[in-house]
Amino acid sequence: MKQLLLEVLGWLGYLERPSVVLQLILVAAFMLGTRVALRRRLLPRLPATGYPPIGLGLLALCGGLLAFLRQPYGLLLLLGTLWLGWYGLRLLHRLLLLWLPEQATHQLESRLLRPAYLLIAAMALVSEVDSLADLAVAPLGALFGTEISAGKLFQAVLVIYVVLVGCGPPAAGLAWLLQRAVGMSEGSRKAMELMLRYAVVGLGLVVVAVHLGLNTTALIAVAGGLSVGLGFGIKEVFSNFVSGLWLLFEGSVRPGEVLMLDGDPCEVRKLGLRATLLWRDRDNAELLIPNQTFFTEAATTYTATDRMRRSQVSVGAAYHHDPAEVIALLEATARQVARVLPTPAPKALLLSYGDFAINYALRFWIAHPMDNAGICSEVNQAIWHAFKAQNIEIPFPQQVEYSMVWPPEQHKPNSEHH
Amino acid sequence: MMGALSTVMAQPEGSRARPDRRRGLLLSLCCALGLTGCAGGIELPNVLYLAISADSNQTIDSELVEDINTRLKLLETGFRRIYPSTRFQFAAYTETGLQTAMARRNRAGLGPDLLLINGDVAKRLVDDGLVAPFPLTPSLANLFNPGDLNRLRLPNGELAGLPMLIHSQVACYNRKRLPEPPSTLQELLSASAKGHNVGLSVELSSLFWTAGSVGATEAWSRVVERKPLSRDDLNSIEAWTAWLQNASDQQRITFYANQASALAEFSAGRLDWISCSSNNLPRLRKKLGASLGVTSLPSGPGGTATPINRLRVLALGRNSSRLGRERAIAFSRFSVNPLVQRSLTIGSQILLPANRFVKVPVQSSLTLKAMSDSQEASQRTAALVNLLHADDPRLERAQTLITALVFGEINPKGAADELIELMETKP
Structure with missing residues (x-):
């Protein structure tokens, strides 16, 4: 050096x-x-x-x-x-x-x-x-008993950089080919792409170590020492990395999946080495959640086996309307909303008798869980129009104001004041 | 009021940008001043830039660079006793890449101050305007053999470079496997018949020593000089090609595509005998240790072997500053000083001194004796070497013909005729 x-x-x-x-x-x-x-x-x-x-x-x-x-x-x-x-x-x-x-x-x-x-x-x-040729052989020192020259180190760094930066497109291409050949889902393709990238990077690192002529025994010894270091020092980082790999293999958190986070549906954008990038539709926020979170905590997903979601809106109708008519109207209304799936068919239920209205629930299926808020809004609007057309009243609690006179003995009903 | 306040508040942002620009300009100015060396107190290093060309049979690797470093260190230590602040920086190039690299560096004004190269290369570089003629004083000229100097003379009488050292072609053998090295071509064939592995290269410069042993060197000189050939000349050249084909027919004699391959096999212990250059000895010593034996190349019915030795010279670069040129000349003079030449010869045991007043201690070292003998024998090829440069395109074609010969594709007579025709043409 x-x-x-x-x-x-x-x-x-x-x-x-x-x-x-x-x-x-x-x-x-x-x-x-x-x-x-x-x-x-x-x-x-x-x-x-x-x-x-x-x-x-x-x-x-x-x-x-x-x-x-x-x-x-x-x-x-x-x-x-x-x-x-x-x-x-x-x-x-x-x-x-x-x-x-x-x-x-x-x-x-x-x-x-x-x-x-x-x-x-x-x-x-x-x-x-x-002369680049003789600069390349200039010794920089020894690593695990192997002499490292400037040229070797330069080549190693270059290979690692190229592998890290350049393995994306080939991995994506291979994953696409596999998807075509095997018929994988889009999520699986993305997972496969990521796994291929990790594999290429891992292989690249091994090739670099072999190219440098590093002593494998020394490497194993270092790996042993490093594992102790990992246990204490960078436990979280390593834990997140392993969690990320595990989640990829398991397939529960893949790019394109939809997860519920604090009551909001979020789409997985990227499963990184340390954290998962989620996108929240509500406010277009991107959330970086450590991989470990999904590994250790319960998570709700709408995309584990299929991408359909059953959604629900609640509505109240006045007591004097026949519940059977209301239920039929609700189901017919839901069927008319374009983004509500026809099968499974929408289902309306009488939930309870409330203080001022009979409470109904309308349950329906949608194709994409991220569209839930928008479709619910469309269904609610359709119900309002349908109820109005059929003269079905949506009751709401009313308050009657009484003016009081003090002392109470002198109080007279409102009507008497007028 | 608020408007005035906001103007005042906004001012620092704009004024922050301006000092940044000024700072940038100031920094640039300082850099420019620093570059011109006017900043005062900035002392540039006293560096002597040296370019060294590796021989065609050498590859630039860590061992070669370390070897150059070690030898240069010897010279540097001595030189710094006289010029304490001088530092050396060398760049090694392959013989084939040297000319291009020098042309590029010279065009940029970044050429080396001094080049350590083969004599014929120095002459060519002077012709191309990449190297300056060496200013030779009578006292300096007196140190060298007139023959050596004449070989470095340009048509106008100037000197292409100052002779510094000589790399000789010798025979290397493995003492453990071949206790008695062959001293004649016949003994070489006998040794191979007894099971000893012999390696030869089809490169003409590595193989030409056999022409001397067979007695074809003078005939080849006449071919290259385009002089008329006698029947004896033709017979001797044909005898040489016949010997090569006969050698290739031997089970234990292997012809390699280049000298580097033969060296690698010998280093690995798979060959017992090869011809080698003295500049390969440090690497071979490191690999084989005490098993390495060095002796003279085998003679034959035609006389002694005619090795191709390389005269290494110090040539002056064209881009040096006044101080740089002074340093280069001072170092060149220092390098040919008898004391330095002697310590280089004895210390390294891989080179011979160019200074004729330095006596080589041949009694105390078999290696130096072999090299000294080689140098004496090489006088027979001096004229030929002068006419055939290392990068002469005819050599490559000759190598192809020799390869065809040793593989039996053409007969010795056909090979001799084609080689003569090739060498008689102008490159």
Whole structure:
């Protein structure tokens, strides 16, 4: 490690060369100049994306001049090319937005395109001052008795990063194929996709360990020590991870499932390593619930065996209406609501005799549990219209106000005042 | 009143953004000043940038880098006694990738101050404008064999690089499995017949020593120089190709596609005898320890073997600053100092000194004796080496022909004719 650091510090010695300093100053000046010009809008008619090409063009002119004067210009050219590439990435962003949703574009850029570009840029710069081949074999130290070189570590980190970031699409593709072949449900497909990702990441880590030549005995010893650490230090994290895996295999909490949380139906959006992301329709909130919660506490789901939900609305009708007529009307009304399933058929029940009304319940089935609130509203509206059409009264408690006179002996009924 | 208050309240946000911009500009200015070294108090490291080319039979791996580091450390320690603040930074390149890398680095002004490369490569790099001629003083020139210097002379009389050391081609054998190494080609064939495994490479530079033992070296020199060939020349070249095919017919003699493969097999203990370069010795010593034996290449009816030795030179980069160039020249002079050359030779036992006044202690070391003998014998191939560069495209074609020969695809006469025709053409 020390050797590598000394190597990097040693590159500062190139600043002793006037030609190198000149190129760096030119690049810095044009980059800063372009930035200042852009901020102050020195060319008001020019759009913001028009400034970098001007800076790049002027830089290229300087490069041409240096080449004409037989002075070194390669560093200026390289830095200019890197600047051009960075500018190209910004243009690519707009193009990507035409094809991909904003979130996917952002993820693609921040996780793949920009890191890859920065990596290539760093390697191009290093190869200007040193040999990548011998830097790659620079020793960094020993890990479990295995010598780790800069190249090996770089490759390991790169493989892990690529596996973590890049295993999503292939895993999704394979899960989709399996879904087609076996006929899995959508939830199972998502679970399968996640499990495939974990498997690929796990396999990637093993491959990296083998590539590094790590001693397996030492790894096992470390795993033993780590398990004690897990027991005390990061118990919760590990517990959540294992819970997440278990839930995936069990299939009770999968992306797309609907769970009741504090009385609200919530849809599972993502089963993460530590927590599950739920979406609550009521207020469009996204809730991060630790996986352990579903593992240890009871949860109500509407999607374990099927996605249907039996819903219910309550209504009161006046005592003078025939309950049989009311029940028939309620059932007929529910059947007319579009999103109420015809089978199982809606069912109305006389629940109880209340203080001022007979209480009825109308039970019906809906296809998607997340639509419950909306469908209940539609059914309630339909009942109001149906009752009005059939002159069925929905009674409500009424209060009669009496004005009292003090002392009570002097009180007379209201009618007497008028 | 409220409006005024809100204006006052809003002000800090705007003013916070402005100092940020100013801070950015100030930082950039400081960076620029720092880059120019005008910041005062910033002292740039005194670094001598060195580029080293590995031989074609070497791969750049941790062992090679460690080996270079160790040898460089010896020189660095001595040099820092005179120039205490100087640090060394080296970059290793393969022989094939060196030219491209140097062209790229030179174009950026980031080329090395000094290059440790083969003599023929140095001449080519000077031709390409990637290396500056070495300023040779009469006292410095006096240290080297005129022949060596002549080989490094450019058409205008300037020197492509300063000779520093010589890597010799020798024979490596496993003492435990082959107690008596063969001293002639006949003994080599006999050893293989007795069950000893012999490894040869189809690369011309690794195999050409056999031409000397068979007696075809001078004929090959005439071929490359495009001089008329006598019947004897043709016969000797055909005898050489015949010997190669005969050797390949032996059950225990294996021809490898390259020298690196033969070295790997020898290191693994699966071969008892190979030809090798002295720069492979540190790695072989590490693997085989005391079992490694080093001796001269076998002679034959045509005389001694004609090894292809590599003269390594120090060539000056073109991008150095004034101080950098001074450091590079000072280090070059230091490296060819008799005392340094002697300690390098004895300390490493893998190279010979370029300084002619340094006597190699051949009595005390069999390895140094083998290398010294090799160097003496290599004088026969000096002219040829001068005409055939390591990256000459004819060598690759020749390798294909030799491969066809050892696999019996073409007969010795056909191979000889095709090789002559190939070598007579201009690259």
